[in-house]
Amino acid sequence: MTLNRRxxxxxxxxxxxxxxxxxGCAGFGLSRNRQIAKGAKIRVALIGxxxxxxxMIDGVLCENLxxxxxxxxxxxxILEKLVAKTCSAAGKANFASARRFSTxxxxxxxxxxxxxxxxxxxxxxQHTLPAVMALRRGxxxxxxxxxxxxxxECDLILAEARKRPGIVTQCGTYGHSFPSMKYCVDRIxxxxxxEVKEVWAYDDRCNSIYQRPAAAPPPKxxxxxxxxxxxxxxxxxxETPDQDGMHPHGWHSWIGYGNGSIGNLGMHIMDVAxxxxxxxxxxxxxxxDAQFALGGAWGFRDAFEFHYSTSKFGHEVTMHWxxxxxxxxPYTKEFVNKFGxxxxxxxxxxxxxxxxxxxxxxxxxxPFYKNGVLxxxxxxxxxxxxxxxxxxMPRSAGWCIPRVDRPHDFNYRxxxxxxxxxFYKAIREQREANDxxxxxxxxxxxxxxxxxxxxxxxxxxLEWDGHHVTNNAEADKNVTKAYRKGWDPFARx
Numbered sequence: 463m464t465l466n467r468r469x470x471x472x473x474x475x476x477x478x479x480x481x482x483x484x485x486g487c488a489g490f491g492l493s494r495n496r497q498i499a500k501g502a503k504i505r506v507a508l509i510g511x512x513x514x515x516x517x518m519i520d521g522v523l524c525e526n527l528x529x530x531x532x533x534x535x536x537x538x539x540i541l542e543k544l545v546a547k548t549c550s551a552a553g554k555a556n557f558a559s560a561r562r563f564s565t566x567x568x569x570x571x572x573x574x575x576x577x578x579x580x581x582x583x584x585x586x587x588q589h590t591l592p593a594v595m596a597l598r599r600g601x602x603x604x605x606x607x608x609x610x611x612x613x614x615e616c617d618l619i620l621a622e623a624r625k626r627p628g629i630v631t632q633c634g635t636y637g638h639s640f641p642s643m644k645y646c647v648d649r650i651x652x653x654x655x656x657e658v659k660e661v662w663a664y665d666d667r668c669n670s671i672y673q674r675p676a677a678a679p680p681p682k683x684x685x686x687x688x689x690x691x692x693x694x695x696x697x698x699x700x701e702t703p704d705q706d707g708m709h710p711h712g713w714h715s716w717i718g719y720g721n722g723s724i725g726n727l728g729m730h731i732m733d734v735a736x737x738x739x740x741x742x743x744x745x746x747x748x749x750x751d752a753q754f755a756l757g758g759a760w761g762f763r764d765a766f767e768f769h770y771s772t773s774k775f776g777h778e779v780t781m782h783w784x785x786x787x788x789x790x791x792p793y794t795k796e797f798v799n800k801f802g803x804x805x806x807x808x809x810x811x812x813x814x815x816x817x818x819x820x821x822x823x824x825x826x827x828x829p830f831y832k833n834g835v836l837x838x839x840x841x842x843x844x845x846x847x848x849x850x851x852x853x854x855m856p857r858s859a860g861w862c863i864p865r866v867d868r869p870h871d872f873n874y875r876x877x878x879x880x881x882x883x884x885f886y887k888a889i890r891e892q893r894e895a896n897d898x899x900x901x902x903x904x905x906x907x908x909x910x911x912x913x914x915x916x917x918x919x920x921x922x923x924l925e926w927d928g929h930h931v932t933n934n935a936e937a938d939k940n941v942t943k944a945y946r947k948g949w950d951p952f953a954r955x
Contacts, residue, residue: 498578498890507577509566509592510584511537512710514606516544518634521882522581523553527560529569529577533688536681537710538562565688566592574599579630579889582606585713586720587693590615591951597622597629604885606634607729608721609899609906614942616910617929618951620903630888632895633902635733636881637848642863643734646844646852650738654859655839659777661735662813665785666832667723668802669714671759672793675699680709692949693718706800715759715802717917718943722760723785723802724912727833729905730848735781735835740774742904743928744781749915753786755793762786762793763811766912783912786811807832819843823855914940 498504503526508515511532515522519541532538545557563569569577579602582592590610596603597619610616623631637643650658677697680686686698689709696716701707706715714720721728735741751765763786770779791797791809798804807829816836820829823843830836834847842859846852854860881897888895907928915924918937925931931938945951 504886504889505576505578507531507566507569507580508560509569509580509582510588511541512583512585515541515583518581518583518882519545519557520549520553521879523549523556524879524882525579525886527556529561529563529573530557531563531566531569533564533686534681534684534709535564536684564685566595570595570599574601577601579604579885583634585689585709586611586725587713587718588689588691590619591692591949593619594622594951597626597631600626600629602630602885602889604632604634604882605899607906608725608909609633609729609902610910611718611721612940612942613907613910613914613929615951616903616907620899623899628892630885630893630895631899632881632885632888633729633897633899633906634881635729635848635897635902635905637730637850638733638737638897639880639884640848640850642850642852643737643846643848646734646846646860647738649854649860650837650844654842654854655837655844656841657775657777658739658779658837658839660780660782660838661739662782662784662815662836662838663728663731663735664783664810664812664816664833664835665723665727665731666803666810667726668762668786668793668798668804669720669723669726669760670755670762670786670793670802671705671712671715672755672762672795673705674756675702675705675707684709690946692945692951693943694946702800704795704800706802711801717758717760720760721909721913722764722916724764724766724783724909724916725760726802727848728783728909728912729902731833731835732781732783732905732908733848734846735837736901736905736908738837739770739779741770741779741781741908743770743926744768744908744911745771745926747911747915747924747926749918749920749922749924751789752916752920753793760913761916763789764912764916765811766915768908768911781908782813782815784811784813788812816845819845819855823853825853 505528506522506525507529508522509531545554580596581604582589583606589605593603593605678700680698699708706712714726746769748767751763752761753763754761766783768781773779787793788809788811797809804810810832819836830845831847831851834845837844843855851863853862885895914937917940924937925933930941
């Protein structure tokens, strides 16, 4: 079945017209025939076969993969080779038996009643519509970070999930299921750090573009119109030795398709602070730095300050966010690789406070990892990275796990299934998952607010009511976006 505008509109309208099946139970409703029979496998559809999917395929294949969606047939082949090389015989057979689609609209139309849960691993601009279509059909949703492209989309998916309390939702910030994060959260709850009013979060990415690549035809057999989805049709930029291509990874850097550096890793990094301090929506964000190199691309250096009027401990909190290249470091290929990773740690825009605490505690020769969070307490400090490493300072405040030099040293393919197990277990036990939309949407909106602050520019101070910028009408326009006809997740029948 070929997707056209009529089919697109029909798919959205059909999803909107579906009744709400909220059969009540103790604290958690039951969604439309999505209860899993004892001993049965959960029928999972995978939407998106990009680079991140390769890290997560083991978790997906823990259950019964029944459908795979991607507009680029080459991605099917690449993922199939990975499965053949690394997965069990049962996993290989399961992957081979899954039906393949170029659009999730066609998948829902043809086999929506045969799917219990979806896993969305698409570029950010294609997150919200399949999630909404699934929620309106009573299908459980695992949606990767940063959940949505805009604040308005975040509000939408939370509203849709709240209408259907029996549907299990899970954000893909897999560190939330690591025992190390729970350990640190518990120590903070016990008061080991004292009062924490200041948190410094920093990223090791520079998801930006310093030179517009030459446009080229998309890969053979790929439907570029479908890939662009609700965002404007843009040029296809292939991968080069110096720059990441628009597909399958470089979209992070482009406004309207990704969310820049903070969108790439912000939810992973700030998750521990949101959990430990019970943060929700900030009331103000200040932009201390925002440097851009190319129109249409996100900045190559950011520094924001999010202010939270309260926490679960009853006091205000300031969350600092720094990313990109250090001031004075040229934004060229000599200093950053094509995936947005600066070549040396000293090239990173690491907050001086982090370096100060690192030095004061004798870690200069064994420094903190290149991204992480520093909690500044009245009794002790804590540094944490979502890869699993942490350090209490002094050590009497808690145990320490050494930092991780590279993400792959922690072997994502072994640890990410923890988060999928939690999602699948929550479905079977008919309860909320640990990283559900109720928890993760405020964090996702903070990421999007960082984007709004960046576009407002250095020196801007934006007042925030949780949904809108209240003191800057121009900045408030970036709370939402326009959609191409047929791709609007807000459309109703």
